[in-house]
Amino acid sequence: xxxxxINAIEERLLLTFNYKGKTRVVEPHTYGVQHNGNESLSxxxxxxxxxxxxxxxxxxxxxxxxxxxxxxxxxxxxxxxxDQRYSRIFAEL
Numbered sequence: 001x002x003x004x005x006i007n008a009i010e011e012r013l014l015l016t017f018n019y020k021g022k023t024r025v026v027e028p029h030t031y032g033v034q035h036n037g038n039e040s041l042s043x044x045x046x047x048x049x050x051x052x053x054x055x056x057x058x059x060x061x062x063x064x065x066x067x068x069x070x071x072x073x074x075x076x077x078x079x080x081x082x083d084q085r086y087s088r089i090f091a092e093l
Contacts, residue, residue: 002031002039002059004066005031005041005059005091006049008067009029009030009031009052009091009093011067011071012027012071012093013067013070013072014027014067014068014071014072015028015043015047015065015066015068016064016066016067016068017063017066017077019048019049019057019062020063020064023049024045024047024057025045025046025068025071026041026043026044026055027046027072027076028037028041028043028070029042029043029054029079029092030042030043030083030086030089030093031085031086031090031092032083032087032088032089032090032093033087034085034087035085035087036067038058038059038060039059039060039084040056040057040058040059041056042054042057042061043057043082044076044079044086046070048067054076054078054079056085059081074093078091
């Protein structure tokens with residue numbers, strides 16, 4: 001369990017991290033363990049990849065995770081609280 005990600009969700013702060021060779025900037029929405037046992041983060045990607053959209057990031061592939069001082073107001077329209085992809089949720093909006 002990564003407390004940095006939990007804090008970012010609870011405080012609605014942007015996260016940056018390296019993922020598959022790119023620095024990502026995201027609005028974190030849900031963090032937990034998927035049914036297959038993978039710890040992952042569901043987040044709205046702002047920059048660093050193939051455009052803005054919800055993405056699922058595997059914690060094992062994330063590096064240099066940092067909370068930013070910039071906040072975001074609310075969840076994105078496509079967000080679903082209690083995401084069914086997770087067997088255990090550590091934090092969600």
